[in-house]
Amino acid sequence: MQQTLINYSLYLADNSLILAQRNAEWCGHGPILEQDIALTNISLDLLGQARSFYQYAAQLINTDNPSATPASEDSLAYLRDVYNFRNCLITELPNGDWGQTILRQFFFSSWQFLLYQQMKLSSDQTLAAIAEKSLKEVTYHLRWSSEWVIRLGDGTEESHNKMTKALEELWSFTGEIFEPAPFEKAAVEAGFGIDPVSLKDAWMQKVTEILQEATLTVPAPRWMQTGGKEGKHSEHLGFVLAEMQFLQRAYPNATW
Amino acid sequence: MQQTLINYSLYLADNSLILAQRNAEWCGHGPILEQDIALTNISLDLLGQARSFYQYAAQLINTDNPSATPASEDSLAYLRDVYNFRNCLITELPNGDWGQTILRQFFFSSWQFLLYQQMKLSSDQTLAAIAEKSLKEVTYHLRWSSEWVIRLGDGTEESHNKMTKALEELWSFTGEIFEPAPFEKAAVEAGFGIDPVSLKDAWMQKVTEILQEATLTVPAPRWMQTGGKEGKHSEHLGFVLAEMQFLQRAYPNATW
Amino acid sequence: MSVQELEKIFQQKIDQEIKIEPKDWMPDAYRKTLVRQISQHAHSEIIGMLPEGNWITRAPSLKRKAILLAKVQDEAGHGLYLYAATETLGTSREQTMDDLISGKAKYSSIFNYPTLTWGDIGAVGWLVDGAAILNQVMLCRTSYGPYSRANIRICKEESFHQRQGFEILLVLSQGTPEQKAICQDAINRWWWPSLMMFGPKDGESTHSEQSTIWKIKRKSNDELRQQFVNMIAEQVKILGMTLPDPDLKYNEATKNYDFGEIDWNEFWNVVKGNGPCNKQRLDTRRKAHENGAWVRAAAEAHAAKRAARKQQQQVA
């Protein structure tokens, strides 16, 4: 039984998939052509990471249950309902305006950067390999989103106000990332997982640094929303999945 | 083979269902509590009509194919994809603002009122009965939406401008209703259907009268969008169905 | 008459179970308490439309869609009755609405939880409406006439809603394994918040004592809560589901179900604004209100135009 490893991989996969899906909504609707391309690129990278993690989870599931209908990256992405998804709430929130999307990406990439830096040393070789491969991508995501947070925070008065509002919208969804879920604790115990608590200080330092450069105020500590990691989501995820999963649901067992 | 009667009933059902679904999106979000209730009421009435027509179509289908998996109002509403839906494009358009929703309802109810007045005399007794029952509801829908078109057209400058914009958005979708589809022609030939062309003048007269009272200008004749009756829809319907059909698709053969 | 005398007459009426009516003299504090309570009740109906409204477009059958639409519509209607009742106390609907939008007025915290699955629509009907009814049944006998009558109308519809909610869960409980899990999960998430709906424990509730004397309230929070637990603990058996409380147990001595400790931290936290959906609910309501401003303005302008035309005709 490798349930912990499966759960942990699904968690990583779901985070990347749902944010990829949200970012993809921008494709063709961005404010500047070059940045439309840049965000789509991030979406593609995240989608690629999600596929790697799903493929690994599927492989583990199939090894565990050789007689069941085989799982696949697509069955895991398209045939689970909301309560099975483990992504953090912040990834499923509606995009808001460009500033809010950028700020979320910055929060997320700051975390992924720290996570993958640790995970590339994981005792699980597949996780380590995915982390290593993804780290290059995430380094770029972090740089790009940091620059844009600075640009928009320290741009016009209007952009500054919009970023302040975006901070207000998003801040209470940043805490969940660092609250270890049972499967994360188990993964740490099993030796291959990364303790999210251990990443928190470095994350806060990076965030503080960039927000300061962006002339934005780091919000005071507040109540943090949680639940996503345990399948208790916001009301938004159901709509995301209804759209994303339509064809797989409407034409069961078809090949595409 | 009662295919014509089935097609005709499905057309009537789809129109009512899709508009009911769009109006239902307003529930809880209306501009005035009383009007939120009124629009929900219309949504409920349309849903009821849709159910009657679907039930009739299902009954006909099941008589034709006693050995197949039985059709039901839910299989017809939830398990057909876009290309099978016959509703007119105007019903599936996004709601826009309250004025646009009202104006669409007015265009639609004006048509339904004339249609059901004829249909209650149909040689098909079920269609006649549904029309008779629905006519009372539609009389109210028409009065309510007429009054609101007048109120908003002849309200403030802002509301007048919004209604003018709504007219611009919707007008080119009003022609399709009166373009007979093959199944409508067949239904007329078979003696139970209503020729939509025969309703056009009365519709235009009513619309002209109300728009004039609303101090709005009847748009000049223009190219009319068509396709819905033959399953060639706008890009909007797919999203409507993905959301509406999710549970039936995700949990096949479940009872609710 | 002096205020003391007026107060005495007022309390005598209450003690004799004579309803207080809008034109009757009443203490300022009585009026204020009622305005606060009735408008909170009204807002709860209006905000309560949102979590359930969230599933209208996704209801799993046409019949369920119709039932849910009608139910949410009923809630809007309840809101109307209640806003009308606050108007009899001299507070306009506009003012009351503004207090909601600005975050000044409260509404029942239960609606700050999300509806995540279709099971939640069942659980909200069964548990949330179930808890609301017990309160509203009591309020049918409240001392203020218009509020009492509003509650009588509400109760008629509400008990219907509770049965519909229970029936949704009943169907799920007899469905596929996935449906059963959805059913149990919904009950697990809604059980404790439902218990919190009755408010703080007796003795910790700020407004209770005076409200009892004025017969606005006729049962204590804990009495109502116990009544609710007793009712639900029996009904859940029919579903073949369980309530998420290991301490729940029938007590032969008291003829009540004992139950575990409520997490009052969570309660106060959600009241303070930290529930999963506080911000979302208020933002949604505010947006509807703001987007509707031009419609309300147009309706007013048009009415004024009509009135002016009529007057002109009469003059001519």
Place this chain on the structure above:
Amino acid sequence: MSVQELEKIFQQKIDQEIKIEPKDWMPDAYRKTLVRQISQHAHSEIIGMLPEGNWITRAPSLKRKAILLAKVQDEAGHGLYLYAATETLGTSREQTMDDLISGKAKYSSIFNYPTLTWGDIGAVGWLVDGAAILNQVMLCRTSYGPYSRANIRICKEESFHQRQGFEILLVLSQGTPEQKAICQDAINRWWWPSLMMFGPKDGESTHSEQSTIWKIKRKSNDELRQQFVNMIAEQVKILGMTLPDPDLKYNEATKNYDFGEIDWNEFWNVVKGNGPCNKQRLDTRRKAHENGAWVRAAAEAHAAKRAARKQQQQVA
């Protein structure tokens, strides 16, 4: 040198297959024709993102989602190359964009049709990109250097897209009966509009003659169209599908496929703005542009602040 002499040298270069470069002298009409054509081409890439973008969130597998995302992204990239090419002719991207948003500039009418099913994503790749490639392959040899080089880059990616589109249809054509129907339906809807992509019949095309002399264009609309029909008529056999043209037939004498009459009324009607999605496409693009205004303004303001700070540091 007189204009006549300059024109002579210019045409000699063209005749000798020497590319015209930005700094070279060129006739005003040549410049204008190019600006019009290249910006139309650019706009077609940008508007072309929308019908396909419509299916990104609903792509039926993660692999297909990745391919589609990358494809739409490529189109944005093509747009960039082409806007850069118009800039070499002295027209700013801003001006070019404004002409699109205002409805002054055109884009390929094909993108005014909706993508209704996943089959359409296949058909757009196979037919629409297929038609576009034939044009673009020709344009790789166009006389204006920057436009020629932009097309060379575009062609490399585009042929890849066409294969991906075909593969989507191939999988559908081998799928369930419903998938087969979706495949055929998509081909039926996209076939005729694809043929229209090559523009009016030779002789009815306003700009063609001069463009041929200037070697901006090197094949006539009808030549390219015939090439396309010949290609597709063969490929459709692999799919086991049919093209919706009863007159389509191989002609042994001409070694071409004969085909039926195009509905030019439909063509001109869509060009005039009456296609199913003209308004929707332009509204969407306009909305993106307007919603992005604050972002562009902020980026500019920030760049200016940075530059000022740098200057200050250098002064200090």
